[in-house]
Amino acid sequence: MNVLQDIANQNPWKDQPLDAREAADIGAATWDLEGGEIDQHYGRRTIPSRPIDQVNRDERLGEDTELTDRVHAAAAQSEAIDEQVAEIFEAIEFKQRQDQRKELKKALDDVKKMIDDDLDF
Numbered sequence: 783m784n785v786l787q788d789i790a791n792q793n794p795w796k797d798q799p800l801d802a803r804e805a806a807d808i809g810a811a812t813w814d815l816e817g818g819e820i821d822q823h824y825g826r827r828t829i830p831s832r833p834i835d836q837v838n839r840d841e842r843l844g845e846d847t848e849l850t851d852r853v854h855a856a857a858a859q860s861e862a863i864d865e866q867v868a869e870i871f872e873a874i875e876f877k878q879r880q881d882q883r884k885e886l887k888k889a890l891d892d893v894k895k896m897i898d899d900d901l902d903f
Contacts, residue, residue: 847883851876851880851883852872852876855873855876856872858875859871859875
């Protein structure tokens, strides 16, 4: 006896799919949220009992920050009409992001050095 097969055989559409209108109605009813409100928990795996701070994953060890910068630069140019112009602005934005990242890393390294120097006894 196969329980899964028994359940599947109870499907009223097993021999013939329902028509497009009925399928659309079922889909609309399934995805319709109460009063048209946006479900604040949609896509989350759990509903936490307390607020959880967002994590900045950009600076994690092993994170491909160059790829991230390229993706963000390309996304910023998605509205450009001319492909050649979009490529130029994408390159400019990518360079700016990389420069900002280098400046931030240098500042963080300087702070780390100052803290490490102060802790030497």
